[in-house]
Amino acid sequence: QHYPERCGVVYLINTPVWFNAFWNVVQRLVSDVTRHKIRICPTRKEYAPKLKAWMGGTKYLPACMGGPIVVNGTTDLCADEAKLHGHVDTRL
Incomplete structure (x- = not known):
């Protein structure tokens, strides 16, 4: 709410x-x-x-968007997003 x-x-x-x-x-x-x-x-x-x-620069952006942020040891968060999109596409 x-x-x-x-x-x-x-x-x-x-x-x-x-x-x-x-x-x-x-x-x-x-x-x-x-x-x-x-x-x-x-x-x-x-x-x-x-x-x-x-955002006033790149310091808060993940690496796949041009920033320095690394999450769970990977800089390729976009690959996870692509995997999710692939899964959704198989369900539609």
Whole structure:
């Protein structure tokens, strides 16, 4: 119930083509405070520069997005994401 008000910023990266139309309708139902916390980056080629600008550099980004963060001994978090997408694709 209170999640949107407690979070600092929500980054939506690599959103599908239809998302902008959906967001244009839904954002009218979201409070101004919450709406200003949502940052949308629809394409892969745009997300790295936008994240760097929004976050004030790369120090908080994972290695697969151009930052220094290593999680569980791997710099390739994108491979895990690709594995997840592959699993989802087999279910659809």
